[in-house]
Amino acid sequence: MPLQNRSSRTRQRTVLLVVIMVLIVTIVAVLAAVLLANGMKETSMELLQWKGRGTTKNLQEVILGRCYNYITTVNPELRDKDCQKIWEKMQKAFIYKNPCNITIEDYQPLLDLASHPIPCNKSLFWSKTNDLVHRYTKTNHNFLTLEDTLLGYMADGVSWCGNPSSPGINYESCPKWSECESNPSSVYWKMASKMFAEEACGVVQVMLNGSIEAGAFRSNSIFGSVEILNLDPDKVSTVQIWLMQNIGGPPSHLRNLVVFKFCTSLRLCNPTEALQILQRPNRFV
Amino acid sequence: MMKSFFLSLLVGLLFSKDYVKPTEIDGKKKWKGEGTTSNLESIVIGRCYEYIRIVNPSVGEKNCTEIWEAFKKAFINKDPCNILPSDYELFINLSLHTIPPNKSLFWENNHLLVTSYSDRTRRYMPLCDTLIGSFGDFLNWCGQANDTGFNYDSCPNTEECENNAVESFWKIASITYAKQSSGVIYIMLNGSAIGGAYPVKGFFADYEVPNFQKDRISRIEIWVMDDIGGPDLDSCGRGSVQILEERLKTMGYDITCIDNYKSVLLLKCLDYLNHSDCSIVSSAPSTQRGLVSPARGGSWSRLIYMIFVAFKRSVLANFST
Numbered sequence: 001m002p003l004q005n006r007s008s009r010t011r012q013r014t015v016l017l018v019v020i021m022v023l024i025v026t027i028v029a030v031l032a033a034v035l036l037a038n039g040m041k042e043t044s045m046e047l048l049q050w051k052g053r054g055t056t057k058n059l060q061e062v063i064l065g066r067c068y069n070y071i072t073t074v075n076p077e078l079r080d081k082d083c084q085k086i087w088e089k090m091q092k093a094f095i096y097k098n099p100c101n102i103t104i105e106d107y108q109p110l111l112d113l114a115s116h117p118i119p120c121n122k123s124l125f126w127s128k129t130n131d132l133v134h135r136y137t138k139t140n141h142n143f144l145t146l147e148d149t150l151l152g153y154m155a156d157g158v159s160w161c162g163n164p165s166s167p168g169i170n171y172e173s174c175p176k177w178s179e180c181e182s183n184p185s186s187v188y189w190k191m192a193s194k195m196f197a198e199e200a201c202g203v204v205q206v207m208l209n210g211s212i213e214a215g216a217f218r219s220n221s222i223f224g225s226v227e228i229l230n231l232d233p234d235k236v237s238t239v240q241i242w243l244m245q246n247i248g249g250p251p252s253h254l255r256n257l258v259v260f261k262f263c264t265s266l267r268l269c270n271p272t273e274a275l276q277i278l279q280r281p282n283r284f285v
Numbered sequence: 286m287m288k289s290f291f292l293s294l295l296v297g298l299l300f301s302k303d304y305v306k307p308t309e310i311d312g313k314k315k316w317k318g319e320g321t322t323s324n325l326e327s328i329v330i331g332r333c334y335e336y337i338r339i340v341n342p343s344v345g346e347k348n349c350t351e352i353w354e355a356f357k358k359a360f361i362n363k364d365p366c367n368i369l370p371s372d373y374e375l376f377i378n379l380s381l382h383t384i385p386p387n388k389s390l391f392w393e394n395n396h397l398l399v400t401s402y403s404d405r406t407r408r409y410m411p412l413c414d415t416l417i418g419s420f421g422d423f424l425n426w427c428g429q430a431n432d433t434g435f436n437y438d439s440c441p442n443t444e445e446c447e448n449n450a451v452e453s454f455w456k457i458a459s460i461t462y463a464k465q466s467s468g469v470i471y472i473m474l475n476g477s478a479i480g481g482a483y484p485v486k487g488f489f490a491d492y493e494v495p496n497f498q499k500d501r502i503s504r505i506e507i508w509v510m511d512d513i514g515g516p517d518l519d520s521c522g523r524g525s526v527q528i529l530e531e532r533l534k535t536m537g538y539d540i541t542c543i544d545n546y547k548s549v550l551l552l553k554c555l556d557y558l559n560h561s562d563c564s565i566v567s568s569a570p571s572t573q574r575g576l577v578s579p580a581r582g583g584s585w586s587r588l589i590y591m592i593f594v595a596f597k598r599s600v601l602a603n604f605s606t
Contacts, residue, residue, distance in 0.1 A: 058334040061349065065331005068324040073423055083327070142556070157339055 046165050048099070050173040055160040057171060063087055066154045078116055078150060086113050090154075093184065096168040099161035100180035102187045104194075114150050115195050120202035143205060151192040160184055197230035204231065207242045316365075318442035318449075321426045321435040329353060332419045333380075340405055344382040344416060352379045356420060359450070361428040365436065366446035370457035377461055380416045386468030386501075393482070393489050394475035395510065402473075402552055409471065412462045421454050459488045463496035470497070470505045473549065474526065477515035481525030494532070504539040508546035513557045520544045 056062060067083035089110040094102060124143040146152040161174035161184045175183040231239075322328065333349035359372040390409040392399045403409040412418040427440035427450045441449045472489075474482035484490060509526055511517050519526050521542035533540050554563035 057338055058349070061331050061334040062338065063331075064327050065329070065333075065335060068327045069331065072322060072324060072328065079323075083324070 047170060047172060048163055050099070050161070050170070050175040051179055052174045052176040053159055054171045054173045055169050056158045059158065059160055059169070060087060060091075062158060063090065063154050067150070070150050070153050074153065075116075075150070081114070081150070086110065086154075089113055093188075094160060094162040096164060097162045098164055099170070099175050099183050102182050102184045104187060104191050107188060107191045111151075111191055111195060114154075115199075116150060118144060118149065118196070118199040118201075122202075123196065123200035124205045124207060125197075125200075146192055146196045149192070149196060151188075151195065155185075155188060155192070194230050198232060200231060201235040203238045203240060204236050205240045205242060207244060316427075316436075316439040316441040317445055318440045319425055320437040320439045322424045323437065325424065325426055325435065326353065328424065329356070329420055333416065336416050336419050340414075340419075341382075341416075347380065347416070352376060352420075355379050359454075360426070361435075362430070362433050363428060364430045365427040365441055365449055368448055368450045368453045370453045370460070373454055373457045376420075377417065377457060380420070381461070381465075382416055384410055384415065384462070384465045384467075388468075389462070389466035390471045390473060391463075391466075391489055391493055392473040393484055393487055394478040395473055398510070398549070398553065399473055402549055412458060415462065417458050417461065421451070421458065426450055455488060456492050459492040460496050463493040464498060467498065467501035468503055470502055472505065472507045472529075474507065474509050474519070474529075475512070476509040476517055476519045476526075476544070477512040478518070482509055482519035483525040483529040485525065485528060494536075497536070497538075499537060502538065504541065505533055507540065507542040508549060509542065509544050510549055510553065511545060511562075513553055513560050513562045 064083055064087050067081070067086055071078045071081050071083065090107075093106040093110060097106075122142065122144045124145050147156045159174055161170050162168055163170040174185070177183070177186050330349050330353050333347070333352060337344050337347050337349070355376040356373070359376060360368045363372075388406075388410040390399060390403055390411040392411065396413075399411050400413060403411050403414050406414045413422040425440060427436050428434070429436050440451070443449065443452055476482050478484075507521070507526065507529065509520050511520075518524065521544050522530070526542065530540055530542060550563075550565075554560070557563050
């Protein structure tokens with residue numbers, strides 16, 4: 001009798017042990033699964049935070065629509081361009097990438113598809129005169145700015161940037177230039193500006209703002225740092241400067257200084273000439 | 286006998302060739318107007334989103350795909366000569382939005398000038414700068430019976446049949462636009478247009494004026510702009526402009542009329558700096574000096590334009606020496 005009792009008790013104990021072990025394993029497994037799921041959820045929800053405005057909503061529809069509108073009505077010579085491919089190359093340049101790590105090479109496939117020649121004597125560059133220059137070119141069809149080219153037309157007034165985790169695009173915020181220079185927008189415009197400057201030929205016009213305190217011509221603006229340097233001296237014959245002033249803005253004695261800085265950095269005038277310009281009131285190169 | 290035989294044969298041949306109906310090519314009717322704009326869907330949906338996200342976000346949230354479907358429903362799979370303005374009713378209801386008072390700009394015979402001057406709702410909001418207008422501006426479209434696609438080869442023009450897709454669209458769009466306009470109403474006419482600055486039969490006369498809402502309009506201002514170097518065929522108080530002025534006065538409106546409204550003239554003169562018609566603009570005293578007294582009124586672009594003119598002149602003078 002006692003033997004039977006002992007063996008049944010051992011059996012009971014074994015069963016109990018097994019049950020407890022199974023329970024522990026199950027609990028551990030469940031915990032692990034929950035933690036893992038949470039962990040994944042966190043990484044997929046990880047949206048980088050920036051100070052600038054986020055990607056424009058319905059970016060794809062806007063860009064595609066603008067591309068088709070441009071090649072159909074604005075510049076029908078480009079009607080054979082493939083807008084769908086152009087959009088795909090543009091998207092590929094920034095989607096799922098950290099928006100502070102974008103390079104001009106990322107946009108090279110887009111540039112290859114979307115660049116086109118620009119007629120001579122029509123290029124109008126600008127610095128710090130955005131609104132005015134575009135009101136001017138919209139009405140006077142003798143001049144073209146970067147925003148009148150396909151690349152510029154598609155992206156004007158639109159913002160975009162990617163995010164490493166899903167969905168790959170950040171609609172909440174995008175880095176400002178002050179946060180990181182290699183952001184998708186800034187690099188795009190650098191690339192497009194370079195193209196625009198390289199294609200310019202003949203007489204080239206520049207509209208500068210003579211009223212801003214920092215001076216109308218700044219060497220670290222896109223114009224100063226990219227476009228000027230990429231003008232091809234073999235193709236460009238003359239540079240005309242339009243110096244514009246705000247109503248009630250600062251007085252015009254800054255004008256000559258601006259022109260001096262401009263033409264010396266472009267090496268358009270020799271130092272003696274430039275000094276003479278400074279001394280002459282109300283005369284411009 | 287032979288003569289009458291030949292005559293009757295000739296007459297028979299003449300009547301057998303139906304000049305009214307278009308000829309058929311590959312089973313598709315060949316109309317006289319140009320076909321549907323290529324990539325219409327992408328352009329239109331893109332414009333819709335561009336309008337609500339960038340041009341005029343105050344419009345609020347709209348479903349552009351839904352609006353596009355409603356637009357198509359008006360004319361797809363139907364006889365392209367039997368499209369009525371009311372067919373666009375659903376489309377209109379979905380794309381309607383308010384127009385701010387004092388921003389409505391009506392016009393005849395100066396589409397491009399109006400587009401430039403209004404500057405995408407910045408100065409004014411003409412029909413082409415509304416969501417409804419942006420669906421059709423500079424575009425063309427039509428369908429065909431028993432076919433769910435667009436006709437990209439050709440579309441009927443107004444002479445072939447008035448109830449075509451595009452014509453009916455602009456009719457209902459004009460009616461709607463006029464009904465929504467309030468405050469001061471502006472009208473830009475072309476004083477050099479042949480047939481008169483105010484066409485007595487046209488979209489403006491037939492669909493817009495009759496739909497002005499008297500209780501919401503304070504006054505009406507008419508600008509009669511002549512082409513630079515063009516003839517002065519009509520002006521305030523004369524010709525067809527007088528007809529319009531009388532019509533509006535009879536309706537009980539307070540009317541002002543201005544010949545060659547300066548603000549618009551400045552814009553036109555950007556392309557004709559040295560023309561005598563633009564001398565009034567370039568010879569103003571403030572152009573001689575860059576410094577301007579802040580007390581002087583006037584718009585930013587107007588003054589900048591004057592400075593630019595003086596600047597450009599001195600630049601050109603220096604280049605030529």
